[in-house]
Amino acid sequence: MSYLSGKSVLVTGGTGSFGKAFIRHALQHLEPERIAILSRDELKQYEFRSEIGDDPRLRWFIGDVRDPGRLARAFSGVDAIVHAAAMKQVDTAEYNPFECIATNVLGAENVINAAIDAGVERVVALSTDKASSPINLYGASKLCSDKLFVAGNHYAGHSPTRMSVVRYGNVMGSRGSVVPLFRRLAAEGRLPITDERMTRFWITLPQAVRFVVDSFDRMHGGEIFVPRIPSTTVMDLAAAIAPGVPTEVVGIRPGEKLHEEMISADDARRTFAHDDHYVIAPVIEGWRSGRERSGKPTPDGFAYRSDTNDMWISVEEIRDLLATV
Numbered sequence: 001m002s003y004l005s006g007k008s009v010l011v012t013g014g015t016g017s018f019g020k021a022f023i024r025h026a027l028q029h030l031e032p033e034r035i036a037i038l039s040r041d042e043l044k045q046y047e048f049r050s051e052i053g054d055d056p057r058l059r060w061f062i063g064d065v066r067d068p069g070r071l072a073r074a075f076s077g078v079d080a081i082v083h084a085a086a087m088k089q090v091d092t093a094e095y096n097p098f099e100c101i102a103t104n105v106l107g108a109e110n111v112i113n114a115a116i117d118a119g120v121e122r123v124v125a126l127s128t129d130k131a132s133s134p135i136n137l138y139g140a141s142k143l144c145s146d147k148l149f150v151a152g153n154h155y156a157g158h159s160p161t162r163m164s165v166v167r168y169g170n171v172m173g174s175r176g177s178v179v180p181l182f183r184r185l186a187a188e189g190r191l192p193i194t195d196e197r198m199t200r201f202w203i204t205l206p207q208a209v210r211f212v213v214d215s216f217d218r219m220h221g222g223e224i225f226v227p228r229i230p231s232t233t234v235m236d237l238a239a240a241i242a243p244g245v246p247t248e249v250v251g252i253r254p255g256e257k258l259h260e261e262m263i264s265a266d267d268a269r270r271t272f273a274h275d276d277h278y279v280i281a282p283v284i285e286g287w288r289s290g291r292e293r294s295g296k297p298t299p300d301g302f303a304y305r306s307d308t309n310d311m312w313i314s315v316e317e318i319r320d321l322l323a324t325v
Contacts (some may be wrong), residue, residue, distance in 0.1 A: 002030050003080070003122070003216045010036040010078045012065055012111065013085030015044035017174035018126065020052075021205040022082060022212065027055060030213070038074050039085070040064050065107030071114035078118060082212060083111050083125040083149075086142070090130070090255045093138040104141035105148070112152040116161045124215050125149045127167035127224070129201055129260040129306075132267070136255030146224060150282045153221040162221030166212050167262055169201025169229060169306070172321060178234075179241065179322065186242035192250045198234040199259050199306040202313060203227065204321055211277070222282035226262050228275075230313040231306040240318035263304035271298045278304065 009026060011019045014037030026032050036059040039045060045060055052058070063070035065085045075081070086104050087093055093100035108125065115123050127146050130139030152163045172179055185191055203211075207229070215225045238247055252258065263271055263278060270281040272295030279295055313321075 007079040015039040075118035108145040123163040132261040164219040224280035226278040230311040231309040259307040268302040
C-alpha cells in the first residue's frame with residue numbers, strides 16, 4: 001500500500017507529460033479517493049479528459065499557480081499534492097524572465113502557502129538536474145523553488161504539512177525533449193548535434209512516476225530525493241534513434257551545459273546514498289533534529305554528474321527503451 005492509496009491527491013500541471021503519466025498510474029495502481037487536475041489550458045484538459053474517460057474519481061480545475069485564491073479553493077480537502085507545474089523551456093525562460101519567475105518561484109511560494117493554510121499533509125515538488133549549479137534562468141528558478149519547498153517545512157511549523165523535492169534528469173520522450181525532435185528531423189536526413197561530447201541523465205516517464213510515488217512514502221519533510229539513473233552520450237542517443245543518419249555539429253545553445261549535474265560537491269556533504277537513490281538533507285535541520293537517518297554518507301569530493309556517472313546505457317538499451325515511449 002502506498003501513502004497515496006485512499007487519499008485525495010492534486011496534481012499541478014496535471015496535463016503535462018509527467019502529470020498525465022502520474023494520473024494514469026495512480027488510477028490504475030494506487031486506489032486514490034480522488035485526483036484533482038489543476039492546469040491553465042482548457043484545450044489540454046479537454047484532450048486529456050477525452051483520452052482518459054470520465055472516471056468518477058477525477059476532478060478538473062482550470063487554474064494557475066500564480067493565482068493564490070484559486071489554489072486556496074482547489075487545495076480544500078486535499079491530502080497530498082504533486083507540484084509539477086513549471087515553465088521549463090530554457091530559451092523561453094531566457095527571453096521571458098519575469099514570466100519564468102512568476103511561475104517557477106512565486107508560483108512555488110503560492111503552492112506552499114496554500115498547502116499550509118489548507119492543512120495538506122504532504123507535498124512533493126518536481127525539480128530538474130538544471131537546478132544543481134545552474135547556469136540558466138530556468139535552472140536558477142528551480143533551485144530557488146527547491147529551497148522554498150525545503151524551507152516551507154519551517155513555515156508549516158506544527159501544522160501537518162510536510163514538503164520534499166524530487167530532482168531527476170531528462171525524461172525520455174516527454175514533450176519538448178530531444179527524442180521527438182530527433183525522430184522528426186531523422187526523416188529530413190540530418191541530425192543537429194550541439195556537441196559530440198555532451199552527456200545527459202535519462203529516466204523514463206514510468207520510472208519518474210514510480211520514484212515520485214516512492215518519495216511520498218519515504219519523506220519526512222525537507223529532503224531532496226535524487227534517483228540513481230543512467231547517463232548516455234548525445235551521439236549514442238542519435239545512433240539509437242536514427243542509425244546511419246548523418247549528424248551536424250551546431251554548437252551548444254545559450255544556457256546549455258555540456259554535462260548535467262544533480263548533486264554538486266557542496267550538496268554532497270549533506271547527501272546520503274541508498275541502493276537506488278540519494279537523499280540531500282536540508283541545510284537547516286532544526287525542526288527535524290534527532291530524526292533517524294538512513295543511507296551511507298557520500299565520500300568527500302563526490303558529485304553526481306552525467307559525465308562521471310557510474311551507470312551508463314548502451315545504444316541497444318536506449319533503442320529498447322525508446323520502443324516503449
